[in-house]
Amino acid sequence: MLGRLIKHEWKSIYKVGCLMLGAMALVTFFGWMSFQTPMWRSMGSGGGSFGWLDIFGAFTLLLYAVLLVVVNSGIVIYLGVHFYKTMYTDQGYLLHTLPVTKHEILVSKILVGGLWVLIIIFSMYLSLFLLGLSMVWAVLPDQYTMAEFWREFRNGAGELFRMAGVELGIDFAIWFWKALFTSLITPFVTLTTLFGAISIGQLASKHRVLMAILCYVGILIAESMISSLFSSIVTFSGISGFGAYLDRSSLSAFCVKLLAAIGLYFVSWHVTSNKLNMD
């Protein structure tokens, strides 16, 4: 039944998800436009002009940054609302009377929602990459081609990362894989935490949405405080350098979020299994 739940959850979300991807493409287009103004072009040839069109370009870049945040947080907000609607409003009457376990319901929602957040984050990275590329393209001196730029970038990047690793006192390859792993897991952790907060909100007899929001804010504050505590402990535990400090404090913050998400998953399961009270 889990497969069927995942299929139907995907079908109910994919349209909004695709809309978000479309928005991301539009946002990227705005970002690209901001680098097409004369100011950026004149930089490449060593000059420097600034006109009305450049003010427009600066605003477009600002708009790009704002829309990027809106799209990125928009998908999480949408998934939270979708979870609330399908679990705890009238639509929950259908979901909770299906012959499926509560674990199957929760896992399907976390997997599909997390995957969509991951897709949006990936599209955001792609957008930033394309923006960076358009900036390079705009400011590249006339005698340089993009092929030459890439050749130099490839040659220099490895050395740059090695030197940064030595300077920060970390193995850059290990750091990269750790960062990739946490990036892949974080969307699922974020949604499990959000769903847990929404479920706790259902324990209130009135104002359940408000309770859910307050609960989510409270959880984020508590996580932040515990992570800060761990960071302080790390700082005073004789670490070798700034890189190692960053590495350990980010790892401890991730562990705190992961443990909280695991706990909140079981809270959601308990609420839907033993404390479900549909209005």
Next chain:
Amino acid sequence: MSELVEIMGLTKAYDERHIAVNNISLKLPRGKIIGLLGPNGSGKTTLIKMLNGLLTPTRGSIRIGGQEPGVATKARVAYLPDRTYLAENQKINEILDYFCDFYADFSRERALGMLQSLGIEPTARMGTLSKGTKEKVQLILVMSRNADLYILDEPIAGVDPAARDYILRTIVNNYNPSASVLISTHLIGDVEQVLDEVIFMRYGYLVLYNSADNIRQQHGKSVDAYFREVFAC
């Protein structure tokens, strides 16, 4: 086991002053159409929600086919709530797919037949349908299952008299004879003709559980008239 549903000492208290269902014990047999009757706020819907696992009882137990409400009972109980539980952006065809995927006892052919007889397009979106048509679609979904127990909460409350007749015919003609139908309503005059047994509830208590024929014989009046006498304001 002859009894389909066994309810023992069932209580649902929202707080100390609001006891929606108070210490109810019942045994519902197979093969009957049972009316769950009572004025507004008598606890009918609360009882039905507990039967479907949508509310957690404060005390007592429920057994459907010998099992507590859960995955196994949900596979055998067809439930029509007193509200629209289908998303507005869904097409009827998509909802049929959904029911086919989750309920092994769902008959797509039966559902399409009933939709056709009511002139409802399977390609229509729920959001474009009137309130009455939405209720008909939901009833069709429920009655297209070959369940052991059909629980219908106010199935005729929001539809016109002509549609009421169709709905009652649908209920009588489409349920499995070894199954039971529990119909909650306060429109007793409309459903009385199809009822085998009657449950009266008031203020969360079970007032009466008897066959419709017995009520008519013992009191010399229709169930509707007797209900009005019992629950006179």
